[in-house]
Amino acid sequence: MKVGIIGASGIGKHHAKWFGLAGCDVTAFTGTSRESCRHTTGVLHDLMGFDGRIYTDYRDMLDQETLDIVSICSPPETHLDQIRDALQAGLHVYCEKPVTWMSAEAISFALTPCPSSDISGPSHPTLQSLLEKTRIALAPALTGQSVFGLNTQYTAVQQAYKTLYETHRGAMDVIEKVYFILESKGISGRHNDFEGIWADMSSHALSQLIAWIPDGSLDLGSISCIIQKNQTVARFKYGSARVEVVLAKNVQSVLRRQFGVNDFLVDYEGKADDQGVYRTFIHYEKDTVILDDLVQLSIDRFLDAIGDRHVKPFSGARDALKNLELSMMILERGSRR
Numbered sequence: 001m002k003v004g005i006i007g008a009s010g011i012g013k014h015h016a017k018w019f020g021l022a023g024c025d026v027t028a029f030t031g032t033s034r035e036s037c038r039h040t041t042g043v044l045h046d047l048m049g050f051d052g053r054i055y056t057d058y059r060d061m062l063d064q065e066t067l068d069i070v071s072i073c074s075p076p077e078t079h080l081d082q083i084r085d086a087l088q089a090g091l092h093v094y095c096e097k098p099v100t101w102m103s104a105e106a107i108s109f110a111l112t113p114c115p116s117s118d119i120s121g122p123s124h125p126t127l128q129s130l131l132e133k134t135r136i137a138l139a140p141a142l143t144g145q146s147v148f149g150l151n152t153q154y155t156a157v158q159q160a161y162k163t164l165y166e167t168h169r170g171a172m173d174v175i176e177k178v179y180f181i182l183e184s185k186g187i188s189g190r191h192n193d194f195e196g197i198w199a200d201m202s203s204h205a206l207s208q209l210i211a212w213i214p215d216g217s218l219d220l221g222s223i224s225c226i227i228q229k230n231q232t233v234a235r236f237k238y239g240s241a242r243v244e245v246v247l248a249k250n251v252q253s254v255l256r257r258q259f260g261v262n263d264f265l266v267d268y269e270g271k272a273d274d275q276g277v278y279r280t281f282i283h284y285e286k287d288t289v290i291l292d293d294l295v296q297l298s299i300d301r302f303l304d305a306i307g308d309r310h311v312k313p314f315s316g317a318r319d320a321l322k323n324l325e326l327s328m329m330i331l332e333r334g335s336r337r
């Protein structure tokens, strides 16, 4: 499988590494300038032996390379055109979260006034329009022509979490409560205030929620969402569960990432193991489960889904669309403090 990466200097370099380790051939990547691409080439060469081609426009890469997969690791507000063009070119697409987002100006407009209607989907025209464009961009994947995977990698933890839960608690029957606290160091200057943390992190929590309760729906009347400069707290009912999502910036200490259902909360930690390999550690009291890096697991699953259409990515096209819709519907009922 030949892979092209759109935006390889940030998390994209890890995509290149994991695709390479899975046996794919990363033949090209894009950056914003020749200079940044030259720098990234050196980084990728050291990281995974990259010796492919560079582009400063993803459309040139799509035209000139013979790719099977495009991995999108650019800023969220650029994802949509890239997804659309790559899927229309018949390629499989792996995309970083969030599937898309809007400019800071557009979302500021969308947040006033707060809607109260009980229609399904977002109320504001800006949000409706973005959701519709996303549906159109994802169409080849929604109809099964190509595979689309969204990198909300915490869904890769779910099987291990369930085993841990059942060891301590017995069978997981009804999910009555879902809780997340996800801290982030910040988002590189993009959307740095208010809704920025929601744009950056909510898709992680929502993708797990969708995976836990696949046929759930959002109770619009139950939503409370308080948006502060460094923290957003959303509470709502989704299917059988009362959900609380706490997203916070933390630039001072070790990031807290804790989640679970029915008050069975585990702590996530990503760090190098004794052999220096970056891994996932899931802690519950004195128990620790060690998994491969979650992005690696998610990319492996995406590749499995390409090889066998009975296998689904941890978060596929339909999940990505639902994720965006939920994210918008909760946020537009938020209030800034």
Ligand SMILES: NC(=O)c1ccc[n+]([C@@H]2O[C@H](COP(=O)([O-])OP(=O)(O)OC[C@H]3O[C@@H](n4cnc5c(N)ncnc54)[C@H](OP(=O)(O)O)[C@@H]3O)[C@@H](O)[C@H]2O)c1
Pocket: 006, 007, 008, 009, 010, 011, 012, 030, 031, 032, 033, 036, 037, 040, 073, 074, 075, 076, 078, 096, 097, 098, 151, 152, 153, 188, 200
């Ligand atoms: N799943 C996770 O845990 C996780 C963690 C971090 C980030 N992410 C997501 O990954 C994506 C990228 O984030 P990042 O932190 O890696 O960002 P970043 O460090 O800013 O890197 C963005 C990459 O995109 C390129 N780029 C910038 N503007 C572009 C444009 N207008 N068109 C095309 N390419 C452009 C940059 O090119 P240059 O190389 O020229 O600078 C760079 O390679 C975001 O969607 C973010 O939410 C996910």
